[in-house]
Amino acid sequence: MGARREIHREVPWRNAMRGWLRSHAYSLFSALGRIIHRPLDQGLTIAVLAVALALPALGLVAVQNGSHLLAGAARPADLLLFLVEGASQELATDFADRLRGDTRVLAVETRSPEQALDEFRSLSGFADALAVAEGNPLPWVLSLNLDDPTLVEAVAESLRDQSEVDAVIYEGAWLTRLQGLLALAERTLWVVGALLAIAVLLIVGNTVRLEIATRLEEIEVSKLIGASDAFVRRPFLYAGLWLGLTAGLGALVLVELAMWFLHSPVEVLALSYGSSLTLAGLSIVDALALIACGMLLGWGGAWLASAQRLRAIDPR
Amino acid sequence: MSAIRFDTVAKRYAGGQDALRELSFGIEPAEMVFVTGHSGAGKSSMLRLIAAMDLPTRGLVQVLGENLGRLGRRAIPAYRRRLGLVFQDHRLLMERSIFQNVALPLVVAGVGREEAARRVRAALDKVGLLTMELKLPIALSSGERQRVGIARAIVAKPELILADEPTGNLDPSLSAEIMALFAAFADAGTTVVVASHDLNLVQRMRKRVLVLDKGKLIDDFRPRTISSRKARAGDGNVKAID
Incomplete structure (x- = not known):
């Protein structure tokens, strides 16, 4: 065995x-x-x-x-800053440069009243009405993209009190x-x-x-x-x-x-x-x-x- | 060393019933032994202990060199693959063909398909069922089913065959053939333990007989003495085996 x-x-x-x-x-x-x-x-x-x-x-x-x-x-601007009426190009450019130095800001784009008017004419369908209007009622506009879009409200709040700024609009909030x-x-x-x-x-x-x-x-x-x-x-x-x-x-x-x-x-x-x-x-x-x-x-x-x-x- | 050694073995079931009491004996390798006794004598309990289906309550059960009381759960399958079990109630798988039933131990052992087929047919041939390999057990008589169970037990060439009433449903001539088959296995080196009521069959085989009564071993004798013992009608031994 x-x-x-x-x-x-x-x-x-x-x-x-x-x-x-x-x-x-x-x-x-x-x-x-x-x-x-x-x-x-x-x-x-x-x-x-x-x-x-x-x-x-x-x-x-x-x-x-x-x-x-x-x-x-395309990522829209997070914030649109409408500068005060009559703001000069120099003021707009200086303010834009200052904002670029802010670490919370990723990019700043300036738009002159003339550019804004042209855009408005092409998009709004009121080209004929604007043609008869005197002068250009639109201000300088700065488009801001933020490094962190969730800070949009805090940044907007801090910019609203600036003397150069007339109005602040959240542009990219819907995307966020x-x-x-x-x-x-x-x-x-x-x-x-x-x-x-x-x-x-x-x-x-x-x-x-x-x-x-x-x-x-x-x-x-x-x-x-x-x-x-x-x-x-x-x-x-x-x-x-x-x-x-x-x-x-x-x-x-x-x-x-x-x-x-x-x-x-x-x-x-x-x-x-x-x-x-x-x-x-x-x-x-x-x-x-x-x-x-x-x-x-x-x-x-x-x-x-x-x-x-x-x-x-x-x-x- | 004995193939099977029982040393003062007792088995008590949960209900308090003593199935085996102080059972001591040894079975040598390649020996064929009959275990007999009336219903409830402890034959099946003894086989269950040898098959590692139960643990002894007390005493030593040593089989094929293994102390079954100390055999770990993981070691039991390998131990059982060294045995060939023949059950009184056949325990065939009714949804599987005869071939598949007999092949089951070889499948468990991982034997290759061709080798398995060869061995299954050889085993079926030995029990006279070669032509029925594709049938289902339901199509067979009780005796034929028992022969399938025997083929399944021998197919893996076990070291020890345990058979509980293997010829209970077979006619005398077929019973003799099956016993001759078991004897041939014993001659070839396999230890065979057969529990049986059939005293005539036991007598014809002329092998060693263990007689149990109420869980105790009351006799252990060689076949040449069986006639004289049978002649002592009225003795407890004869009652036990009748």
Whole structure:
């Protein structure tokens, strides 16, 4: 018996490695086989998972497109300073130079009353009316971009009391607010994404839990003939992985369908504003991340459901 | 060193019932031993201890060099892969084909597909079910299912075969064939322990017999003496094995 036992135990490492790989391959494909053999049950589960994964992915696409749109828009001045009536060019230039020395100010652009009048004529549609007006009622205007747009109110307050300044107008406040809203949407997206990720974990976990219940006899017999906890757990982990993978692919298809569905109306809307905006879908990296996310959540859900349960099933 | 050694082993279940009491014996490597006794004598409890399905309440259970009382949870699967278990209730997987059922220990051990197929067919051939490998267990008779269970037990060439009433559902000629198969395994170096009620079968095999009664070992004898013992009708031993 001694020799027999030695033969049994002294397996060369290559054989052991092959055996381990074979065991994984067996678990991987048997898990896929079990999904394929129950297309209706598993298809519904995969559909629910795909929707749960597609929702945050669509949100991500929306935020990315919004960010892209704002990044492409020319940054307007954060503040417009209307100088006092009758201010000379020298005064305007000196004041502009002083402002450039302020660390809070990123850039200053001066606009003479003549330039302002020309712009007003071209934009307002009152060119004929202005032609009959005497003189130029417009003052010198300084356009300011700030280093930190969130300081706009503080800077405006400090400039309002300057003797050269007649009025201060927030020009870029809308953009700042929009960017703030976009940041809020992005943060909300993370929260919703996290909640949906938990939902995916629970759905996969419940599916695997039911699967364990239906295969109790098989698990017990396998353990009796020498299957380790890891061996018994493996098919369930791979089942979670397959569910996550197929759900990730399904989510990708749903996102692309939504993009195709929204593409036309967005283009028409953008054209009406004179823009040539086209919706951008998920990048290759984002698509791969979505699939990887699905696989990770599937694996994680299966692990949560199986680890403790399978340890508890002990024929001993 | 003995293949199996029980030293003053006791097993008490949660309900307070003593399944085994002060049980001491040894079984040598490549020996074939029958364990007999009436229902509730402790045969199954003894096999459960050997299969590491239960822990002894007291005493030493040493099998294939392992002290099972001290065997860690992680070491149990590797230990069980050295055994071949035949269950009274077959414990086959009803959704799997005969081939897949028999191949299960080889899958667990990570044996390659071709090698596994070869070994499964050899095992099925030995129990006379080679032509039924694609059938499901539900399509088989009780006796055929038992033979599938036996094929599953021997397919991985275990060091020790434990069989709990393996011929309970088989006709006499097939029972004899299965026992001859077990004996052949013992001749080839495998230790075989068979729990059985079937005294005629035990007598025909002429192997060592352990007789249990109420958890105690009340007799341990060789087959040549069985007839004389049987003749002592009315003795506790005979009652136990009848």
